[in-house]
Amino acid sequence: MRIGIDLGGTNIAGGVLNDSGELLCAKSIPTDAQRPYSEVIHDMGLLAVELAQMAGTSIDSVESVGVGSPGTPHKETGNILYSNNLGWENVPLVQELGRYIPVPIRLDNDANCAALGEYAAGAAKGCRSAVMVTFGTGVGGGIVLDGKIHSGFNSAGGEIGHMVIVSGGVRCTCGRKGCWESYASATALIRMGNDAADRNPRSLLASMRQRDRLNGRLIFDAAQKGDAAANQVIKGYIWYMAEGITNLVNIFQPEAIVLGGGICAQGDYIVNPIREYVAQGVFCKQVALPRMVTATLGNDAGIIGAALL
Template identity: 40%
Template sequence: MIYAGVDVGGMSIKCCLATEDGQILTKGSFKTKEGLTCAEMAEQTASFVKSLAEKASLPESDIAAIGMGIPGTVDGKKGVIVYSNNIRLEHAPIVKEMKKHVSCPVFVENDANVAAFGEAVFGAAKGLSDVVLVTLGTGVGTGIVVNGKMITGKGGAGAEGGHVVIRLNGEPCTCGNRGCFEAYASATALLRQTDRMALRRPDSLLARLWAEQGRVGNVPFDAAKAGDPAGVKVIRDYVNYVATGLAGMVNIFRPDVVLIGGGISNQGDYFIKKVSRRLNRIVYGAGLNPRVKVKAAALKNDAGLLGAVALAVKGENV
């Protein structure tokens, strides 16, 4: 049997067909128009999955289940997209619509939860039962796996670690509140922090690289690695924000491993080690409890797809 994974984004929808152990057999994506309705999304996704199967000469009847990772609040039990700011849908019965076009079971969950689940089933946390994944990108996505199961909360509205407040009356967040973890630890936040430092220290290497290379996330890292005090300060503060948000999650869940994904994780060991050092200094029982393991997520660009495949394979047992 094979499984279909679907990763729904704001501009496009990625799909793949994969084996039970997460080997991708074929994948592709299609662009979506703005204001796509739930019925259109289901119809286009189902026909794209069928066309993938056809092109790879895989019989459509071999598809045992379809898993979908969707941004926003997703009620997996009801099969409904409750609210998605990203794809502008509310109370959308996506599973019911999909079932008009396919005969196999369809499972849906929030994309960050699905990505964490995929890492636990196929990726950097394979074989581990308790995992926290934080994705540092445009926003901060968090996924939590406890005892091998995804934490989704009532109505799918839980596991939003990115919106835990780490500073009262702090920076404004995209969610409307202030001081959220996301407002300090996203890649967007790092750019803002770099921008401010470049203005404050116009003679620094950081300011020079910022002017030469534009607003890109590697600038503060490059400046810090070169020993520039302004760059060092930006990265030290940023690492502190990331570790502070993670410490809250670690204190509640004490996972086997904390995984860091998203664009920032491409900074590799340089960044991961700093976060690990800081995190292990500030978690509850530091120095007495076992060290918290911190690693880069492994599935990279396929995290969403393979998470969706894991969801399809495990079905109702997530």
Template identity: 35%
Template sequence: MRNCVCGVDLGGTKIGIGIVDSNGKIIAKVNVPTPVKEGKQAVLDSIVKGIEDVITKANLKTSDLLGIGVGSPGPLNSKLGIIYNPNNLPGFENVEIVKFLNEKFGTNVKLQNDANAAALGEYIFGSGKGTENFVYVTVSTGIGGGLIVNGKIFEGANSNAVEIGHMTILDGGPACSCGNIGCYEALASGTALQRFAREAVLKGEKTIIKEIAGDRDIKAEDVFKAYHRGDKLAIKLVEQEAYYLGVGMINLIALYNPERIAIGGGVSNEFDTFYDKMMETVEKRALKPSLKVCDIVKAKVNDVGIVGAASLIYEK
């Protein structure tokens, strides 16, 4: 079967690798570890083994591939095909991954920041279809995203544009891992929600969240579970989450005037839970002419890390 692409989603602990057809469907998938402690070469070897395994699993030959797309944490340079020094890949520095995989497999290889790749995947194969100006926002442990303009990723000078998670939402707000304060992801990510819940529990606020978590640490999903059981603290926290999500949306609508914003990531499993509250804030405060042409939807593509990486090859 020709016209398939291999998508590589390089993460800090595991690498998801899949064969993706021209409809965005994953026809075979493997996960391999990211042995970053064993050094650069070990990570590269793991990627090669994963690609070979998934090609075999899909009953393909290397020559059947249109190419290999790699989504990686930044900083990186997509044009030079170099990954610089991602925070969650210590030691995996200045890796010329495009050159390496191109020499190994003799096929077209493209590299992109993982959030940008996910945005392109959702644009080509998901809710972005048919739009020209599209924003993808992933809300999970952090907040990331990407902007597609006329079918192309808007990259910025070094593939780092539209770092949605680091927009300042609340001056004087909580510290962010990036060094700034009051960032979107410090207020509205799954990690932020879980931090707000833990702080409230430590203060002794009355809630069933702790009981739901049991012996382990409180997670964002515990807050949503408690919300669905009518817990007062959880309702307050989820409403705050929806409010901060909404404030970020207002900024995105003002900046980019998109036709659609799609929300993906773990927290988007609760899209229907926070949507109405989020929209209350958005409808009250967003620029009216821009809001009129924009809708905010739940992202559609599963395994968007892999599909997004593959979409780099399908990009027109």
């Protein structure tokens, strides 16, 4: 049995995987990230001990504990170099957690863990290689090749959201201009929706905005109700999603591209046009294309992937 812990800015979610890769039990506790890091890590340790008990074993009998963390973990030292979400810098996570957990502790980025989870047990199961893209507040990614996460010689790779696709375009939080994240994240969709509502004050989109703050789903709803302004926003947004995905196909040609994040609840409504754009835009038109699938494990992906580190 292996334990996986998905450390998030809001919650710490953990679960136990049996040797067949099934999730036996899971539990989530609040992170309360403004506390000193030692308290957060203390709670992670207790959670792991409790999870082992829930699965009918003890913490010293599990094979390993894997942690998926936001930000940039350094796999070799076991430190979190930097996490904006947690407000952590150079936190010795594996060392501290080792005070509570007497088995090997492994560490990777949360997006990489989610990709590994979908690869091993979710949407890309059975594929030899997969790139997962998560369209959320940002655009995150994970690259899994032959069963192994690729994150480069310094653990900092896989930042596919920070591939510039509009050189000189919208300023990204990372400092560059025109990153994919600035055009294909939910944040970007809302920005584009607000711009369109400003330009089209009589649109359904604008009237919806008078009742609620715009969010991604509202914009999709307005488009599906036939609002021209919203439709144009969604068309442009899907274009940008597809622009980055086509880049990834040309670079990796993975067996599967897994689309994750809240926006992917739209399913075929976004996947079908993306598939079409990729087929038209891909460099080599003589070969089969990667499978284009939406994530199936939801929040469990991160737990399962962490357990499999």
